[in-house]
Amino acid sequence: MTPDTADRPQMSVEDFEELVRRAPREIRNRLEFLGGRLCIRHGPLDVDEFEELAEAAPETVRLEYINGRVEVKAMPDGNHRSIFMWLLRQCMQQRPDLDLVPESGLMAEAYRKGRARTDGTLVPVDHFRGDGEWSAPDGSLMTVEITSHDRDTDRRDRVDKPVGYAGADIPVYLLIDRDHHTVVVHSEPKDGRYRQSRSYPWGATVELPPPVGITLDTERLKDYAD
Numbered sequence: 001m002t003p004d005t006a007d008r009p010q011m012s013v014e015d016f017e018e019l020v021r022r023a024p025r026e027i028r029n030r031l032e033f034l035g036g037r038l039c040i041r042h043g044p045l046d047v048d049e050f051e052e053l054a055e056a057a058p059e060t061v062r063l064e065y066i067n068g069r070v071e072v073k074a075m076p077d078g079n080h081r082s083i084f085m086w087l088l089r090q091c092m093q094q095r096p097d098l099d100l101v102p103e104s105g106l107m108a109e110a111y112r113k114g115r116a117r118t119d120g121t122l123v124p125v126d127h128f129r130g131d132g133e134w135s136a137p138d139g140s141l142m143t144v145e146i147t148s149h150d151r152d153t154d155r156r157d158r159v160d161k162p163v164g165y166a167g168a169d170i171p172v173y174l175l176i177d178r179d180h181h182t183v184v185v186h187s188e189p190k191d192g193r194y195r196q197s198r199s200y201p202w203g204a205t206v207e208l209p210p211p212v213g214i215t216l217d218t219e220r221l222k223d224y225a226d
Contacts, residue, residue, distance in 0.1 A: 008151050009036030010072035015061050022056040024049075036151075037072075044068050047113060054115070055133065062103075065115035066160045073117055073156075074148035079224040083146050083176055084119060086220055091122060094214045098141065099125050105134040106143070108164035110192055112136065116164055120144035122172075122212060137168040142212050146176045149226075153179070167192040172212050181225060183218055185209070 011019075016033040023031060027049055032039040045053065050065040057063050062073040076084070084102060091100045104121040108114040115134055122142040128135050143165050147153045157175060165173045166189035173186040173194065181202045186194035187209045200206050202221040208214045 018058045019061050024052045027053050064117050074150040079226050080146050083224050106137050107134055108168045110167040114164045118143045119146045140170050142172040143170050144174045147178045162186050166194045
């Protein structure tokens with residue numbers, strides 16, 4: 001993490017107040033903002049309650065449901081968006097039969113009990129056509145996360161997301177780690193864990209395994225170091 005990451009609030013006070021104003025009445029009084037974190041009083045929300053809250057949230061607040069916890073995902077900054085576009089171009093050039101869909105809502109974890117907002121999901125063209133906010137993971141070839149400089153990126157992207165995506169049997173999880181300047185490729189999900197995990201420094205050539213079959217030249221990532 002960057003030195004001040006742990007001190008950064010998950011959202012602004014104004015965003016929290018707007019979230020409370022929009023939240024369903026039965027959830028509204030359970031929301032608190034303590035130490036810069038969104039907290040839930042009187043026990044965790046269930047999946048249905050979370051979906052109601054997420055649907056009501058303002059556009060500036062992106063909520064996820066990870067390991068039974070409501071999480072706030074940081075809004076992307078300029079380098080985050082540039083990294084995504086770099087990856088999108090490589091995917092389009094090498095696999096025009098696939099879409100790298102940004103900010104997808106997926107039913108993750110075992111038994112689809114989680115709700116994750118991926119930075120990108122690689123799927124066949126038009127795979128999510130007709131879906132609502134949250135899509136089943138079936139048919140997803142790869143999920144992508146690009147770390148943000150926020151207080152929860154370590155646990156969320158490096159610990160919880162690999163478990164959640166492996167539990168949903170997504171073949172490949174690609175983590176572009178801006179703090180460590182690495183690209184981490186998780187693959188071969190089984191029993192809720194990825195059996196393979198390989199880390200590459202920025203600048204290396206990265207082979208994404210089947211069913212993805214894309215080769216990444218990561219030299220350009222050095223331009224986005226911050």
